[in-house]
Amino acid sequence: MNDKISSINKAINILKRLAEEPFEMTVLNLSNELQINRSTVHRIINILKDESLVLQNPYNKKYCLGPTAYHIGASYVNNYDQIRYMINDIALDINQSVGFVKLEGEKIINIYEVETYQPIRMGYRQGQYYPIHCGAYGKCTMAFYEPKERLEKIVYSTELVKNTPNTITDPEKLLKEYEKIRKDGYAISDEENVIGLIGIGAPVFNFNGKIIGTIASALIKSSTTKEDIEKVKMTMINGAKRISKLLV
Known part of the structure; x- marks a missing residue:
């Protein structure tokens, strides 16, 4: 055996x-x-x-x-068809890249991504894992992770790689950032994961109020105004609430 x-x-x-x-x-x-x-x-x-x-x-x-591996992965992704349709509508509404990640255990995995509306492709791919400490996906999802005692252990036991000068690599600062995200109800990543990009994400919950994942949009910083950020922020928050209702 x-x-x-x-x-x-x-x-x-x-x-x-x-x-x-x-x-x-x-x-x-x-x-x-x-x-x-x-x-x-x-x-x-x-x-x-x-x-x-x-x-x-x-x-x-x-x-x-091979194709059997793809078939197995596709069957997992197909469970989220309704969410994909909604992500498409949200991306069309704001003309920006939008995607959805899901929390699986203690990992954050890309489920679906729309990059049609950006002049520069971000290179995201389905099945990709995201770090817990940088980027709107990772920060927003882990900020609502429960129990909080376990979250602290995860943060202190994870290598917080410095991808850019703005990446948070101090566990205490990261936990405080999580607190801010929980209070605000959304996360913003200003060139924390990739230079030149701003990420804005909002949490998606199930019917028990438990975190499921995050929807987020990636914006090119050089061509983004404060008004753009505010519009995308509200779109992500409202979109996340709509998706959460699907999971009742």
Whole structure:
């Protein structure tokens, strides 16, 4: 039984690694990085290939995720069809990039993103994880995480990477930022995650008042006015309330 569990864990680790950049790897690369015996990686890869969970590039012989992996992920995303339609309407209304992330356990995962209305694409992708300490998605979602005692432990045990000069990397300052977000009912990220971008997000709750995730918009700072920020802020807050009603 332990051997089977170990093999399952190794297979999961391989799939998770292929879901991250560079998205293609050789058996040797996987073996070295994951510290799994090369022959074991090869055996697991062959099983995953049989189920189309991974594919092999015929030119460079590297492996990547296959259509079955996409099918599994798509079935998860399809649970949020109504939210996607609403996000599209919100993005059209303000002519800005808008997206929705969901809190899964202690991770923040991208569910849907609309980037049609920006001259510069942000490069977001479905399934991407976001940091808890910077960006409207991460800060807004984690600000409402419960219980608060657990939130403090998460903050102090997480590496708060400094992505820009504005990134909050001090746990105490981050917890105070969370308090402000809870009081205001929205979050603003001013070049905290990416230079040149302002993020504005509002929390989405379920029928029990528990945080589900966040809708947010990303604005190009150089072309954004105070009026733009105020309009987007209110649109995010009202949009989040509308989405929350869908989750009753």
